[in-house]
Structures are given as structure tokens and as C-alpha cells.
Amino acid sequence: MAYLKKDMIDFHKAYSHMLRLRVAQEELVKHYLNKKVFSMVHFYIGQEAVATGVCDALKVDDQVMGTHRSHGHYLAKGGSFRMLAAELFGRVTGSAHGKGGSMHQVDRSVNFTGSSPLLGSAVPIATGVAFAQKYLGKPGVVAVFYGDGASEEGVVYETYNLAALRKVPILFVLENNQWSINSPIKNRRSQGYNLEKIATGLGVKYEHADGNDYEDVYTKTVKLVGSIRKGGGPAVLECLVYRHMAHSTPLMEEKHRTGDVLEERLKKDPLKKLKIKIVMSGVLEKKLAKEEENLRQKICTDIAWALEQPYPSKEELYTNVYN
Numbered sequence: 001m002a003y004l005k006k007d008m009i010d011f012h013k014a015y016s017h018m019l020r021l022r023v024a025q026e027e028l029v030k031h032y033l034n035k036k037v038f039s040m041v042h043f044y045i046g047q048e049a050v051a052t053g054v055c056d057a058l059k060v061d062d063q064v065m066g067t068h069r070s071h072g073h074y075l076a077k078g079g080s081f082r083m084l085a086a087e088l089f090g091r092v093t094g095s096a097h098g099k100g101g102s103m104h105q106v107d108r109s110v111n112f113t114g115s116s117p118l119l120g121s122a123v124p125i126a127t128g129v130a131f132a133q134k135y136l137g138k139p140g141v142v143a144v145f146y147g148d149g150a151s152e153e154g155v156v157y158e159t160y161n162l163a164a165l166r167k168v169p170i171l172f173v174l175e176n177n178q179w180s181i182n183s184p185i186k187n188r189r190s191q192g193y194n195l196e197k198i199a200t201g202l203g204v205k206y207e208h209a210d211g212n213d214y215e216d217v218y219t220k221t222v223k224l225v226g227s228i229r230k231g232g233g234p235a236v237l238e239c240l241v242y243r244h245m246a247h248s249t250p251l252m253e254e255k256h257r258t259g260d261v262l263e264e265r266l267k268k269d270p271l272k273k274l275k276i277k278i279v280m281s282g283v284l285e286k287k288l289a290k291e292e293e294n295l296r297q298k299i300c301t302d303i304a305w306a307l308e309q310p311y312p313s314k315e316e317l318y319t320n321v322y323n
Contacts, residue, residue, distance in 0.1 A: 012283060014056060014214050015274045018048040019292060020299075021072045022271055024081050027299050028071075028088065032249065036307065037088045039101025044072035046244035049270035050175050051076035053209075053217030054143055054237070057225055063133075065126040065144045066115035068103045069175075069243075073145050078110040082302045091309035097320060098312045113142075120153030122146055123172065127159050127234075130170040141228050143171040149180025152188060157198070163234040164203030171224055172204070174238040175211060181247045199236045211239030212268040242268060 025043050032041055044051070047069075055064065055076035066073035074084060079095070087094025088102055095107045103117035113129055116122040126144035133140055150156065151174050163170055174195075178185050199206040207224055210216045217239055224235040242265040266272070279285055 009215060009218060011214070011274060011281070012278055014052060014218070015271065015278055015288075016291065016295075017052045017056065017076065018214065018271050018274065019295060020081070021048045021051065021075050023292065023296050023299050024075060024084070025071055027296070027303060028085065031089075031303065037102070038090055039088065039103065040248055041088070041102040042069040042248050043245050044069055044243075046265060046269065047175055047177070047211065047241045048072055048076075049214040049217055049274075050173065050211045050239045050241055051145070053214045054145075054171070054173055054221045057218050057221035058141065058143060061111060061140045062225075063111045063113045063126075063129060063140065063142045065113050065122045065129070065142065066105065067119075067122050067146050067150060068115070068117035069147070070105055070115035070145065071102070073115070074105045074107065074112050077112045079105070079107050079112055080110075081299065082305055083107065085303050085306035086309050089306050089309070090311060091306060092312045092316070093306070093309045097316070099320070120146065120150040120156045123150070123153075123156045124159045127163050127168055127170055130163070130168045130234075131166060134166070134169055139229075141169045141171060141225055143173055143225075145173045145175060147180070148174065148176040148178060148185065149183070149188075151176075151195070152180075157202075160199060160202045160204050160234070160236070167231060167233040169228050170234045171221070171228060172234065172236040174236060175241050176238055177241050177243045179243075179247070195236070195238060203233065205232070205235035207235065207237050209237060209239045211241035212270045212273060214270060214274055244269075 022045060025045050029043065031037055051072040064073055064077045071084060075081060083095040084105065087096055087098060087100060087105065090098045092098045096104050103115060106112065106114040116125060122144050123146055126142050130142035180188060196206045205224060205227065207220045209220045220237060224237055228235060244262065244265050275288065
């Protein structure tokens with residue numbers, strides 16, 4: 001296939017990965033509106049370049065953890081869309097056997113260690129996983145995703161310090177969409193707030209990336225993960241992104257997001273930007289359109305499969321539950 005490559009980056013393949021995340025969620029939205037999805041959901045539409053750029057830079061044996069908005073993280077790590085859909089529909093063949101819903105994805109077969117919806121909680125848990133790997137002498141890096149609201153939790157600052165002290169092999173991926181539900185950053189942070197100074201002051205490396213640009217995210221992840229693998233200690237990759245939907249559920253456009261309106265977000269859509277780059281390289285738009293059509297058909301087939309799966313039995317109520 002005529003993939004465009006620059007410095008060994010396969011942009012066409014990256015676009016295909018990102019498109020899978022986008023189409024999967026677009027189709028799931030329809031089923032949420034039709035009341036087939038019963039758990040609370042936080043869609044990842046608009047942020048696909050971060051999950052894809054980071055996970056493409058990781059190895060199969062590296063582990064990933066996410067938060068309440070982790071459909072994209074799971075799929076980017078190689079997760080099964082069928083298992084994701086089944087989980088959202090509460091079916092026994094879901095990634096958490098139908099008991100976790102949208103915010104509790106887990107799939108050890110692809111080293112997606114899990115997602116935790118409690119604000120900021122995935123950060124210390126993932127750091128514990130990374131410490132265990134180092135303590136046991138196992139290779140590999142752990143990447144954990146979290147948002148700007150979560151980044152302000154006290155436990156996150158404590159974790160930066162501990163991770164630096166122990167030189168834990170972890171990449172902190174902060175997806176800064178500039179909103180904590182309805183609260184903008186300017187209402188939450190002092191005028192002099194500077195995450196780079198905070199992180200580096202605690203001994204954690206820091207990089208800033210355009211979260212709407214796959215190449216920028218991927219390139220900087222490769223750089224940071226390379227340092228981590230050599231024993232350089234933890235790092236923060238802060239990515240500026242735009243979530244295209246409401247904080248939770250897709251039901252309404254949030255009127256309070258003045259300036260940050262949908263029209264402006266769409267101009268910086270990561271898929272749109274990457275598609276332009278691919279087309280300019282000579283790939284025909286009709287070829288990309290056909291790929292999207294085929295992908296959407298497969299996604300719809302997988303959703304139909306998931307809807308036919310059984311619910312967990314009553315006898316399994318306490319199976320795989322920690323008391």
C-alpha cells in the first residue's frame with residue numbers, strides 16, 4: 001500500500017488507527033441515545049491523536065492504564081472493540097464480564113491493566129504497577145492517561161515525587177482539554193501556575209505536545225520512553241486537546257464553553273489534519289472513504305454481535321469481585 005512515511009512514521013497506518021477509535025465511538029453514541037448503554041459514558045472523540053500517538057510508540061509488553069474517558073486508550077493499545085462494546089452493553093463477554101461498564105475497562109491480554117474513574121486515582125495505581133515491574137526486574141514501561149482536572153489532585157503531585165525518588169519507569173500522559181467538567185483552567189489555577197516547573201522541580205522530565213497532532217505526540221513519546229527505558233526516571237507528556245462532546249454523555253453542546261466552540265474544535269480535528277497530510281502525499285480521497293466505509297461496516301457488525309451476547313448470570317454476581 002502507498003503509505004506516506006517520514007522518519008519511519010507510517011501516517012496512513014496512524015490515520016487508520018485513529019479512524020477506528022473515532023468510528024467506534026460514533027457508532028456507540030447512537031446506541032447510548034437508544035438506551036442500549038446503561039453505564040455513564042465519557043466519549044473520547046477529538047482526542048484520538050494522543051492515545052494513538054502514545055500507544056504506537058510503546059511495545060506490546062508495555063502496560064497502559066486509563067481513567068473515566070478510556071475507550072480510546074483501550075482500543076489504541078490493541079483492545080478488542082467487540083469486548084468493549086459487550087462491556088458497555090453489560091454482556092458477559094465484555095472486557096470486565098459485563099460488570100464494569102464504560103469506566104472500568106480491563107484487558108490483560110493486551111496489557112491494558114485497567115481504567116479507574118475516581119479522579120486522579122489511576123496515576124498512583126499505575127505508578128505502583130511500574131514500581132512492581134522495576135522491583136521484580138521486569139522490563140517495560142507503564143503509561144497512564146489522565147486529564148487536567150485530575151492533574152490537580154493532591155495524590156498526583158505526591159506520585160510525581162515518589163516516582164522520581166524511585167526512578168519508576170512510567171510515562172504520565174496528561175490530556176489537557178482545559179475543562180474539569182464545567183470549570184475552566186482560569187478558575188482553578190493561580191496566574192503563576194506552571195506544570196513544567198512543578199514536574200521538573202520534583203525531578204520528573206516534562207514535554208509539551210500538540211494533542212491534535214499525531215506526529216508531535218508520537219515523536220515526543222518516543223523520546224521520553226527512550227529515556228525511561230534507559231533508567232532516566234519518569235516523565236510527563238502534557239498534550240493540549242479538545243474534547244468535541246460534553247463532559248459525559250453526548251446529549252448536549254455545553255453553552256459555557258465560550259470561545260471553545262465546536263466550529264473551532266473541528267478546525268483542529270486530529271483526523272482531519274492527518275487526512276490532509278495523507279491526501280497531499282498522493283493517496284486518493286476515495287480510497288480513504290472506502291476504508292472508512294469498510295471499517296464502519298465492521299464496527300456495526302461487532303456491535304450487532306455484542307448485542308446478542310448473554311448477560312452475566314445471577315450465580316456470577318460475586319465472581320471476580322474484591323471484598
